[in-house]
Amino acid sequence: MNAAPADQIRLLDLQALDVRLTQLAHRRENLPEHAEIRALEADLTQQRDLLVAAQTEESDTARDQTKAEQDVDQVRQRAARDQQRLDSGLVTNPKDLASLQSELASLARRQDDLETIVLEIMERHEAAQARAKELAARLDELQATATEATQRRDAATQDIDAEVAAVRKERSEVAAEVPADLLKLYDKLREQQGGIGAARLYQRRCEGCRLELNITELNEVRAAAPDTVVRCENCRRILVRTPESGL
Known part of the structure; x- marks a missing residue:
């Protein structure tokens, strides 16, 4: 193949x-923000899972606390009714009196047990609330960081894309000045040789x-004549001669 030396240098x-x-x-492809965002997304997923678990615990303990408080209230009401019967003087049979007093003592113990359970559930509920609040705040922080990283990535990407557009335009202008057969060979070799289709012969x-x-x-x-397109015997790329080739 032949091509003017100027076209070869082009x-x-x-x-x-x-x-x-x-x-x-x-x-x-390798902007540091990509890895940063991937790491943040993984953290966000984990944080959301932890928050859901904490909120579930908060909801469950709130329900358990309500149920336990209702049980305490029922025992209190029953004890109040029994105490009222006892204080009314209507129960005079010794056996009935003993039974009523025994039931009041049993209800008192039951009330103590239930109130202890209520306190334990309240502690668990408060801990779950605090944990959920802490996790929600941490999630907000992570989301803000992820948003900021995404904005930085998008800005960097836009800058690169703008430069790519400018380089592609310049490439089109340069390629238009290269003879079609030479350009075809160059593009073919560039695809085969890892992106390098033409190389300078230097020293x-x-x-x-x-x-x-x-x-x-x-x-x-x-x-070889100046207009002969020579190829490197080792890598087969187009070998472009210049005054610095050392020939």
């Missing part, structure tokens, strides 16, 4: 732009594979 400009696009894509070394040409290869390049 491939280096095109290659530089393609390298820049690759760098920008890598930078966009007898291919800047694509970083290997120095041997004497035979150098003589072949020296003998």
Whole structure:
């Protein structure tokens, strides 16, 4: 393939732009905010689960406390009725009196037991409330941090995308000046060779594979006409000759 030396050198400009696009894509994909947001999302998920568990405990203990307080109230009411019967003097049978007094003593013990249970449940409920409040505050903090990280990521992404658009525009302008057959070969090689389709020959070394040409290869390049598109024997990329090639 033949191409004017100026067109071949223009491939280096095109290659530089393609390298820049690759760098920008890598930078966009590896913004530190991506990892930060992933970590925050994991923390948020865990925090939400902990908050739901604490809120469930708070709800359950509130229900248990209400039930226990109702049980205490029922015992108190029953004891009040029995005490009223005892104080009324209507119960005169010694056996009935003894039974009534025994029941009052039993109700008193039952009331003490239930009030102890109420206190225990109240302590659990207060602890669950405090835990839920703490977790809710922590969740709000994490959400605020995640929102701020997302805003930073979006701003960085927008900046990169704007630069990508500018580089792509410049690439289109440069590519339009490269002969179609040369551009086709360059794009094919770039796809095959990890993004590098053309490399400068600098001081007898291919800047694509970083290997120095041997004497035979150098003589072949020296003998090639200026408009001949030469290829590196090692990496097969287009080898662009410049005044610094060392020929």
